[in-house]
Amino acid sequence: MLERRVVETIVRERRLRWPIVAHFEAAIRGQTVRGIDRRAKYILIRFDAGTLILHLGMSGSLRLVKHGTPPNAHDHWDIQLDSGWILRFHDPRRFGSLHWTESDPAAHPLLKQLAPEPLSDAFNAEYLYRATRKRSVAIKQFIMNSQQVVGVGNIYASEALFRARVSPRRAARRLTRKEANALARSIKDVLAAAIKIGGTTLRDYVNADGAPGYFRQKLFVYERAGAACRVCRSAVKQFVQGQRSTYWCSNCQR
DNA sequence: ATGGGCACCTGGCTGC
DNA sequence: TGCAGCCAGGTGCCCA
Numbered sequence: 595m596l597e598r599r600v601v602e603t604i605v606r607e608r609r610l611r612w613p614i615v616a617h618f619e620a621a622i623r624g625q626t627v628r629g630i631d632r633r634a635k636y637i638l639i640r641f642d643a644g645t646l647i648l649h650l651g652m653s654g655s656l657r658l659v660k661h662g663t664p665p666n667a668h669d670h671w672d673i674q675l676d677s678g679w680i681l682r683f684h685d686p687r688r689f690g691s692l693h694w695t696e697s698d699p700a701a702h703p704l705l706k707q708l709a710p711e712p713l714s715d716a717f718n719a720e721y722l723y724r725a726t727r728k729r730s731v732a733i734k735q736f737i738m739n740s741q742q743v744v745g746v747g748n749i750y751a752s753e754a755l756f757r758a759r760v761s762p763r764r765a766a767r768r769l770t771r772k773e774a775n776a777l778a779r780s781i782k783d784v785l786a787a788a789i790k791i792g793g794t795t796l797r798d799y800v801n802a803d804g805a806p807g808y809f810r811q812k813l814f815v816y817e818r819a820g821a822a823c824r825v826c827r828s829a830v831k832q833f834v835q836g837q838r839s840t841y842w843c844s845n846c847q848r
Numbered sequence: 849a850t851g852g853g854c855a856c857c858t859g860g861c862t863g864c
Numbered sequence: 865t866g867c868a869g870c871c872a873g874g875t876g877c878c879c880a
Contacts, residue, residue: 611856611876635874652873653858668858687857689874704876731851740875747874837853839872 595658598675599626600641607670611651611691614671618694622646622673633700634708634744644696647704651689657682712745712781723774726766733769734762735836737781745785749794749816752841754780756814761847762840787812815841 600622608614625641632638637656639646650656658679665672666684671692673681683690695702709725710716725742726733737743738751746754755762757780760773769777788794793807794816814824819832823843832841 609856611874649874651857651875685857686859687873689857729850735851738875749873836851 595627595630595639595675595679595681597626597628598677598679600624600673601676602672602674604672604674605670606665607688610670610685610688611649612693614692615694618692621694621696627675633705634711634740636705638699640699644694645699647691647693647695647699647702648683649691651685651687651691653687654683654685654690657684707741709740709742709744712743712785717743717778717782719771719775719778722778723769723771726769726774729766731766732762732835733760733764733766733777734840736766737777738836738838743781746781748838749813750781750784750788752816753814754784756842756847757784759847761844762835762842815843817841 603619603622605614605619621644622641625643627639627641629640630638631640635649637648637650639648648656659682661674661678661680663680663682665682668686669682669684670688671683675681683692693702693704699705710721722743726736729736731739734751734755737746737754738748752762754777758773758776760769760777788807788809791808791812794809794813815830818830819841821830822828823830823846826843826845828843828845830841831844832839834840
């Protein structure tokens with residue numbers, strides 16, 4: 595894609611998480627791809643005149659297909675390049691999004707408040723310890739807040755807390771230094787391990803190659819309510835926090 | 849400023 | 865077999 599020029603853009607469905615703005619096609623036409631970056635779960639495609647900010651939501655995917663390939667259901671937009679390839683966005687649940695910005699993308703409202711990259715040195719025990727001070731919210735909800743921690747969704751939140759042996763109900767400010775250290779470590783470990791083997795496939799979801807993610811086999815507690823904890827054999831428990839299921843082992847986690 | 853709840857959407861699954 | 869209803873996910877936004 596790099597250094598390829600946009601020949602044409604076709605939008606079949608503007609109603610993504612936010613509507614695709616009307617001037618998008620005109621803005622991007624004739625632009626050349628200069629770089630591709632990522633910030634949290636946002637994909638940034640940089641052009642001379644602006645930057646495309648994409649999010650795949652939970653069911654979105656991007657593929658390169660040959661020009662002329664007929665679209666399938668839920669193929670919401672195409673960006674046709676001068677190479678004869680089309681960047682095609684597919685997203686059955688339309689939780690994904692597309693924004694076009696002609697300013698510094700880091701200053702975009704969706705990006706400017708985001709916490710440090712979890713796999714970077716800036717995200718560490720000291721950061722987590724300081725950030726949790728004076729916060730009464732449950733630690734599970736805290737690590738799912740993108741202003742505090744980025745990259746941790748519902749699955750990895752339960753998994754990271756299990757690995758750190760911290761109860762999901764614990765008030766964030768009650769974390770000790772030692773626990774903050776363990777949790778920062780487990781967040782990095784869980785994310786890195788999941789990325790390495792293709793993420794976590796739930797139910798019908800597959801990755802960009804159409805293959806499932808194999809991290810599901812490595813889950814300690816997520817979706818294992820009633821099953822034996824893989825460490826202590828006591829029953830994994832489930833309850834709801836902020837309208838999301840939390841899974842944990844009340845014996846291993848305190 | 850913080851915390852809590854709601855919204856978006858569709859496919860898979862359950863239960864009648 | 866058909867169909868209605870529930871549930872799951874990520875995360876921004878609104879309100880108290």
